[in-house]
Amino acid sequence: MHLTHHxxxxxxxxxxxxxxxxxQTAWAMPEFARRxxxxxxxxxxAFPRLNKFGEQFVANNMRLPNWxxxxxxxxxxxxxxxxxxxxAVRAQAxxxxxxxKSIDPVTGATDSATTDFQSPYLIKLLSSAPLSDNITYxxxxxxxxxxxxxxxxxxxxxxxxxxxxxSGISMQLGQFQLSDLMFPRETRLPFQDFMxxxxxxxxxxxGVLFDRDIGPFEFGLGLxxxxxxxxxxxxxxxxxxxxxxxxxxxxxxxxxxxxGTEIGPVSLGLFGASGKQRSIALGNAGLDSGxxxxxxxxxxxxxxxxxxxxxxxxxxxxxxxxxxxxxANPGRDxxxxxxxxxxxxxxxxxxxxxxxxxxADAGDLANTDTIYEGIDMNSLSLTAxxxxxxxxxxxxxxxxxxxxxxxxxxxxWTGHLTKENYVLFGFDAxx
Amino acid sequence: MRxxxxxxxxxxxxxxxxxxxxxxxxxxxxxxxxxxIESEPPGAExxxxxxxxxxxxxxxxxxxxxxxxxxxxxxxxxxxxxxRRAGCETLVHRVTLDDIERGLKLKLDCAVADARGTxxxxxxxxxxxxSQAARTPPAIPGEALSQRRLRQLQVLQELLxxxxxxxxxxxxxxxxxxxxxx
Numbered sequence: 001m002h003l004t005h006h007x008x009x010x011x012x013x014x015x016x017x018x019x020x021x022x023x024q025t026a027w028a029m030p031e032f033a034r035r036x037x038x039x040x041x042x043x044x045x046a047f048p049r050l051n052k053f054g055e056q057f058v059a060n061n062m063r064l065p066n067w068x069x070x071x072x073x074x075x076x077x078x079x080x081x082x083x084x085x086x087x088a089v090r091a092q093a094x095x096x097x098x099x100x101k102s103i104d105p106v107t108g109a110t111d112s113a114t115t116d117f118q119s120p121y122l123i124k125l126l127s128s129a130p131l132s133d134n135i136t137y138x139x140x141x142x143x144x145x146x147x148x149x150x151x152x153x154x155x156x157x158x159x160x161x162x163x164x165x166x167s168g169i170s171m172q173l174g175q176f177q178l179s180d181l182m183f184p185r186e187t188r189l190p191f192q193d194f195m196x197x198x199x200x201x202x203x204x205x206x207g208v209l210f211d212r213d214i215g216p217f218e219f220g221l222g223l224x225x226x227x228x229x230x231x232x233x234x235x236x237x238x239x240x241x242x243x244x245x246x247x248x249x250x251x252x253x254x255x256x257x258x259x260g261t262e263i264g265p266v267s268l269g270l271f272g273a274s275g276k277q278r279s280i281a282l283g284n285a286g287l288d289s290g291x292x293x294x295x296x297x298x299x300x301x302x303x304x305x306x307x308x309x310x311x312x313x314x315x316x317x318x319x320x321x322x323x324x325x326x327x328a329n330p331g332r333d334x335x336x337x338x339x340x341x342x343x344x345x346x347x348x349x350x351x352x353x354x355x356x357x358x359x360a361d362a363g364d365l366a367n368t369d370t371i372y373e374g375i376d377m378n379s380l381s382l383t384a385x386x387x388x389x390x391x392x393x394x395x396x397x398x399x400x401x402x403x404x405x406x407x408x409x410x411x412x413w414t415g416h417l418t419k420e421n422y423v424l425f426g427f428d429a430x431x
Numbered sequence: 432m433r434x435x436x437x438x439x440x441x442x443x444x445x446x447x448x449x450x451x452x453x454x455x456x457x458x459x460x461x462x463x464x465x466x467x468i469e470s471e472p473p474g475a476e477x478x479x480x481x482x483x484x485x486x487x488x489x490x491x492x493x494x495x496x497x498x499x500x501x502x503x504x505x506x507x508x509x510x511x512x513x514x515r516r517a518g519c520e521t522l523v524h525r526v527t528l529d530d531i532e533r534g535l536k537l538k539l540d541c542a543v544a545d546a547r548g549t550x551x552x553x554x555x556x557x558x559x560x561x562s563q564a565a566r567t568p569p570a571i572p573g574e575a576l577s578q579r580r581l582r583q584l585q586v587l588q589e590l591l592x593x594x595x596x597x598x599x600x601x602x603x604x605x606x607x608x609x610x611x612x613x
Contacts, residue, residue, distance in 0.1 A: 037527040039464065041497045042510060051499035053509055069599070309499025349494060390464075 029126055030391060030431050031088040032062070035070045040390035045309055046352040047391055047430060048187045049344060052309070061162040061170065062138065067130040086129040090140075093119035094191070094426030099401070099419040105285035105371055108413040120144055121426065134162040139174075155204055155229075156186075164210075172209040172222075175229055178202040181209075181220050181258040182271055182302040183314055189344050189354045191397045191424055192381035196318045196338035199360055199375050200298050202273060204229045205254070206247055218260045218269075226254030226275035226296075250293050252276040260302075271300035282327045285412035286370025292330065295323040315341040326368060336363035336375055352393075354383040369410035376416050378402040385428075392429040398422070464493040466526065467534035470514050475539060478513040480505050487514065496526050514539060529597075540586075583608055 033040050040047060043054030050058065057064070071080040094117075101112040128138040139157035144150075158174025177185065179197040188194065197203050207224025225248035233246040254275025260267065274297050279290035297320065304314040317339040324330040338360030345353045360377040367373065383397040399422045406415045468477055470487040477484045479495050496510055512535060515521040519541035526535070584605065591601040 033528070037529065038510070039493055039497060039528060039531060041464075041493045045499040051497075052501065053497070069603070306500060309501075346499075349492070 029088050029128060031086045031126070031128065032057070035067070035086070035129075036064050041349075044390070045312075046189065046344070046346050046385065046387065047393065049189055049312065049352075050187055061130070061134070061136045061160055062128055063130045063136060080130070080132060082129045086127050088126045088430060090122070090124040090126065090428075090430040092121040092123075092426060092428045094121045094395075094424050095119070096422055096424045096426075098399075098422030098424075100422070101418050103413050103417055105287065105413050108408065118146065119426070121146060136160050136162070167212075169210055169212045172211075173207075175204060175206045176209070177204050178207075178222070178224060178254075178256050178273060181256075182269060182300060182316060183304070188342075188356075189352055189385060190342070190356045190381050190383040191395060191426075192356050192358065192379075192383075192399055194316065194340050194356075195358045195377055196316060196340055196360055199338055199377075200318050200320055201228070201277070201296075202256070202298060202318075207254070216261050219257070220260075221255075221257040223253045223255055224275070226250075226252065226277065249278070250276055252293060254296075256298075258300075266303060266305045268304075269300075269302045271298070271302065273298040277322070277325070279324065279330065280326050280370060280372070285414055286326070286368070286372055290327040292324065292327070294325050294330075295321075296325075297321045297323075310346050312344040312346075313342070315339070322365075325365075326370065326372075328368070332364070334364040334368075334372075336365055337361055338375065338377070350387050352383075352385040352387070354381070354385070356381040356383070367410075369412050369414060371414050373415040376403065379420065391431055393427070395424070395426050395428055397424045399424075464531055465490050466493065466496060466512075466531050468512060468514075469534065469536045470516070471536070471538045472516070472519075472541065475514040475516040475519070478508075478515065480508040480511070493531060512537075516541070580608065 030040065032038070032043065043050060043057055045051040045054075068080055070083050072083050074081070095115070096118055097115045099114075101110050103110050123143040124140050125143065126138075126140040128136065130136045137159050140155060142153045142155060154175065156174075156176055158172050158176050160170060160172040162170050164171050177197070179185065179194070179202045183194060185194050185197065185203070205224040205226065205228060207222055209220060209222035211218065211220040213219070227247075227249055229247075233249055235242050235244040235246060252275060254273055256271070256273035256275075258269050258271045260269035262268075274295070276293040277296045279292040279294045280286045281288040281290040299319045301317045302315070304312070306312040317337070319337045320335065322334045322336075324332065325334045326332070338358075340356060340358045342354060342356040347353070358377050358379050358381070360375050362373055362375040365372040365375055379399055379401045381397055381399045383395060385393045385395050387393045399420065401419045401421050403416050403419070405417060405419055408415070408417060468487055468489045468491065473487050475487045477487060477489050477491070479491065480498060480501050481495060484491050484495060496512070498509075501509060510526050511523050512526060513521065513523045514537055516539055519539035522537060522539055524530075524535065524537060587596075587601055587604055587608070590596045591598065596604075
């Protein structure tokens with residue numbers, strides 16, 4: 001998704017060429033395929049991985065120039081309603097066998113099941129459309145994530161203006177992942193996640209992002225609440241039954257940004273984030289938040305490239321410093337690091353093979369007798385994806401955990417108490 | 432779970448997956464989406480973003496139209512089919528889902544080139560689109576602008592009648608033509 005100014009200009013030329021394409025009814029967002037009468041293959045090398053054109057489409061505010069052709073002809077120039085509800089669905093269902101147990105960190109009470117039908121694993125309802133010459137919206141809600149029936153979770157949900165005050169600066173306001181500035185998790189091929197992003201707490205947050213290309217560089221700078229998407233405060237101080245809520249729980253905002261460029265065939269970027277997070281109270285295995293706001297810093301380096309559109313590679317390194325994070329030792333700064341690297345090989349239109357290596361080292365958080373000892377990972381995931389259709393695939397994945405089990409020490413059951421090998425088989429579809 | 436159990440499950444899953452994939456793969460080549468390209472007259476050279484693909488009638492894979500990677504300087508050819516034939520106007524067509532489902536049957540305009548006594552261009556000249564061809568047919572010396580506009584509209588109507596462009600395309604191009612000042 002990293003585009004230089006020149007690349008973006010080239011894309012404008014390119015989509016101008018596609019302007020004349022007729023319109024009917026493409027993506028892990030198949031709605032775009034329908035709207036622009038394009039094959040899924042136009043934007044995806046292998047769903048959901050984007051190809052070059054797909055990345056350029058996203059960078060162009062998720063639209064082609066003829067987007068208005070898909071709107072209701074009301075005769076009102078100030079109204080551009082999509083001609084039909086712009087919806088798409090993504091569904092996943094798996095069967096899994098795995099090492100790993102549910103262990104209560106405080107009591108050590110253990111439950112386990114070595115096999116599981118995770119069907120459905122996830123059902124997503126996605127929607128996106130251009131609403132004006134510069135504004136696009138996008139959101140998706142997950143129904144039954146990881147099989148949790150009765151729950152709906154909104155993850156991405158944002159408005160994006162492609163050209164604020166004619167400055168060439170784009171602004172995205174809403175809920176999104178800070179890590180999307182590097183490698184969007186939703187477009188990865190493996191089932192296994194980019195774990196360092198989750199551990200560093202730079203996935204979903206609410207905020208605003210400004211970005212612009214200048215010469216060969218792309219700049220992104222944003223502010224976010226810095227506490228995820230679940231914490232909130234009820235506004236009750238004015239009196240009884242005031243309905244509003246605050247989503248941040250302190251006055252500090254997280255500042256984050258990325259500078260990217262291309263050097264030959266390699267795209268690289270430098271990411272940084274700095275903000276506050278609640279400390280962790282003493283005891284109870286680190287499960288409880290403390291009362292102090294502590295500083296948190298993340299620095300990342302990302303590299304990626306491809307060979308002829310058949311082999312894609314990517315690598316991410318994250319360095320973290322959580323100042324005074326644990327109330328047990330508030331004067332100490334806790335440093336840890338992690339990252340991942342992967343390769344996707346697409347030999348033909350039916351098959352995709354992926355390798356994903358995840359690594360994390362708890363660093364100063366090791367031996368703290370808290371759940372944060374669990375920032376410890378050394379695993380390799382091997383994935384084979386078989387495409388029945390452009391938008392329907394079967395997945396087989398094996399995750400091999402290279403870490404040794406650690407015995408329980410200290411007061412609590414924390415650390416790498418079990419292996420996390422797994423084997424998984426299932427289906428993934430978008431329509 | 433003991434390591435041996437994990438291994439067994441792994442093996443069984445891999446085998447199941449392999450069998451499923453191989454069974455489906457037997458029909459894979461038949462079901463992968465392809466684009467059939469025909470022209471009138473036949474024998475036109477087909478150019479895709481990746482270069483020369485052959486001569487009509489020709490069937491190409493969808494990925495040849497939408498390659499995952501391409502040189503930036505060829506970006507304008509993404510998703511297009513270019514036909515060129517000696518004595519005919521070079522024609523560039525944007526591929527839609529309908530085209531892939533139904534196949535492309537394009538009629539080359541050979542009369543214009545013949546009348547002008549000029550051979551078809553041999554250079555890529557891929558910027559010429561159907562809409563552009565209608566908008567800017569070759570100028571005839573001494574022809575008034577109004578006459579030329581009329582001729583452009585006639586060409587557009589012919590393209591529609593021949594089924595080479597869809598009605599919405601025709602309307603859009605017509606609107607653009609009429610909105611363009613003389």
